[in-house]
Amino acid sequence: DAGVTQSPTHLIKTRGQQVTLRCSPKSGHDTVSWYQQALGQGPQFIFQYYEEEERQRGNFPDRFSGHQFPNYSSELNVNALLLGDSALYLCASSSDGLPSTDTQYFGPGTRLTVL
Amino acid sequence: AQSVSQHNHHVILSEAASLELGCNYSYGGTVNLFWYVQYPGQHLQLLLKYFSGDPLVKGIKGFEAEFIKSKFSFNLRKPSVQWSDTAEYFCAVNTGFQKLVFGTGTRLLVSP
Numbered sequence: 688d689a690g691v692t693q694s695p696t697h698l699i700k701t702r703g704q705q706v707t708l709r710c711s712p713k714s715g716h717d718t719v720s721w722y723q724q725a726l727g728q729g730p731q732f733i734f735q736y737y738e739e740e741e742r743q744r745g746n747f748p749d750r751f752s753g754h755q756f757p758n759y760s761s762e763l764n765v766n767a768l769l770l771g772d773s774a775l776y777l778c779a780s781s782s783d784g785l786p787s788t789d790t791q792y793f794g795p796g797t798r799l800t801v802l
Numbered sequence: 803a804q805s806v807s808q809h810n811h812h813v814i815l816s817e818a819a820s821l822e823l824g825c826n827y828s829y830g831g832t833v834n835l836f837w838y839v840q841y842p843g844q845h846l847q848l849l850l851k852y853f854s855g856d857p858l859v860k861g862i863k864g865f866e867a868e869f870i871k872s873k874f875s876f877n878l879r880k881p882s883v884q885w886s887d888t889a890e891y892f893c894a895v896n897t898g899f900q901k902l903v904f905g906t907g908t909r910l911l912v913s914p
Contacts, residue, residue: 729904
């Protein structure tokens, strides 16, 4: 049973560019959440997708957008990259059966460096 | 806004020492609480979780945590740490629909 997978592992971009990160949830999971983990910090919630729609969003600008596909996989897009966007981007999946009590499983993350 | 505070940013222990990592949260409603661990070079893994019932929760690898509602705390404990427990530990609260709010983490270094 494959866990949460993310691609790519590492990515280097320059300021102003755009980036797309990808996530495949754990088998049987239908909800995908994205987090940003800056160096020395805990993960911060970006947004969550369920049934191909953004269900809730954290305190991130509109430059951060996402998508969920019918197979539950998801993409995170960041436009007009800033130096401060350099971070580890984590994807977490869960099942929506019991929204308040289920557990999120995390992928290995994508390390984004913006130069 | 909900927040999670982890008071110890860095902890250094010798093997066999006891461990207690503090975690306090600010949220007035019903919470689900988690401790995640990130071993060097690995992804975040669930250590234990509290949803309801017995406030003393046991997790993997001998870890346990106690939920004290009156103190808004969910401290992590282990009676005897091992070198392999060297990792970063994150406390998190789920305030609804699986949106996790994390603390800043505690780096634990266990010396052999």
